[in-house]
Amino acid sequence: MNVASGDERDTTERVLTLLGLLQQRQVWTGPELADRLGVTTRTVRRDVERLRTLGYPVHAAYGVGGGYRLGPGQQLPPLLLDDQEAIATAVSLLAGAGGAVAGAGDAALRALTKLDQVLPTRLRHEVRALSGSVESFDGGRVPVDPTVLMTLARACRDEVETAFGYPSGNDVRPRRAEPYRLVASDRRWYLFAYDLDRADWRSFRVDRMTDVSARTWRFRPRPSPDAAAYVQEGVASRVYPHRARFLVHASADTVRAQIPAAAAVVRHRGDEQCEVLSGAARLDAVLLHVLLLGHDFEVLDPPELGARCRALAQRLSAAGASFEPPPDGDGRPAGPEEVRGTGNE
Known part of the structure; x- marks a missing residue:
């Protein structure tokens, strides 16, 4: 196993710190960055080149008003977030997944799943507490537990079975399923999955699911119907x-x-x-x-x-048939133009 040396770790930490500085302000001069990092301007230039090789478009301008600037790139490289920025991003994504922004629910949930994978444990409780205070003013979407959404989203991504309780008549019965997609309608979240107990495709309302857990059994994806079309047809007709x-x-x-x-x-x-x-x-x-x-x-x-x-x-x-327009002066039913008004006579 290769273990990074102390110098390599120091360089990595310094480059990440440099990236954080470039994301905080539009333009930094070389001497300003060198002073913040405690290195020479030559080392700053080398670290800038390291960021460029990682896909970060760092632009350099010389002369008065020049300096280093992090510009937009052709692809989105990883962002470096501090604790407060990570919490604010997670809470905003939870609001988007809850339907506050039309059409953004699925994308917000995918982004939230990626963020959750790297979110430090010390921040999870704060995110959960803050998310409880986020609501949508339209009131249209049936609320669901964001932790349940996260569990199901990760299970879809990792292709592992899920277990949960689901109403059947007057009882709640245990179900096992292979989760494929989470589908958001204008009011509810649905899980599109292969029901292992019934050997068929099913859609489940997430707000009705209880005791949701991801199991350790992985599955190989089956040929499946279009998830959105399947759920839409079920919502619009079978219910x-x-x-x-x-x-x-x-x-x-x-x-x-x-x-x-x-x-x-x-x-x-x-x-x-x-x-x-x-x-x-x-x-x-x-x-x-x-x-x-x-x-x-x-x-x-x-x-x-x-x-x-x-x-x-x-x-x-x-x-x-029982309705007849009132006749005009000559006994004929009045036409549309005659009924609208007489004008100035």
């Missing part, structure tokens, strides 16, 4: 007692812009058509949602919904 399919005469992009992802699955069926799969507690509610989109549509399934459409159409027609 409701009634499901319906419609052929909508509008593009899938147009309809997706009108329907929240958690409310329906929209499938492409051509440039001017799409299939909408949705669910609700009552079939009339599903029908009303599609009707309010403002596009022509056809009922594909279930058959009884087609009969319901005809019955509602008769009721609406009867309700409209």
Whole structure:
């Protein structure tokens, strides 16, 4: 085993200190850095070259106002954070993972998983305490324990089995699963996993899971469905007692812009058509949602919904037949232009 010498350790510590200084201020002169590090300006130049070989774009400018500056690079190199910066970053990522920023939940959780891997133990309790005071003002996302999210995220990354309790009827039963992805909807977090006890793919609501733990058994990933599409379809349809399919005469992009992802699955069926799969507690509610989109549509399934459409159409027609616009002076029903106003006469 190779053990670093004292000189090598001193050099590594000095280079990391140099990196920290460059991240604190926009420009440092050579003599300023040398004074902070207790070395010569020649050693500063050598340490700057070491940082450049590690991927940090350190720029040097000479003359009045010149100095060393850490600039943006083509790739993101590792950042050096002190304790307070690490705590603030972790708490901010927890807020992002909780849904405070639209579309940022998954990315925030991935970044938080990386930070958690290197976060010193002495900081974990402070991060946990501070995260308890972070809330989202929109109030839409069902709260989950960030520790549970972290456990599941690490299990997905490390490809190890998870164990947890999950409601089944009136009981909470133990489950074993191979975790693949965490999926965030507009309201909840879901775990997409292969259920080992049922030998099939399942999605689990994270807020319903209890006693979550990562096991030591590793698994080899199986060919799997698309995690987001699988969870979306389950949220939009299988959780409701009634499901319906419609052929909508509008593009899938147009309809997706009108329907929240958690409310329906929209499938492409051509440039001017799409299939909408949705669910609700009552079939009339599903029908009303599609009707309010403002596009022509056809009922594909279930058959009884087609009969319901005809019955509602008769009721609406009867309700409209009893209404007649007031006649104008010559006894004719007034046209739209005549009803709007007479202007100055």
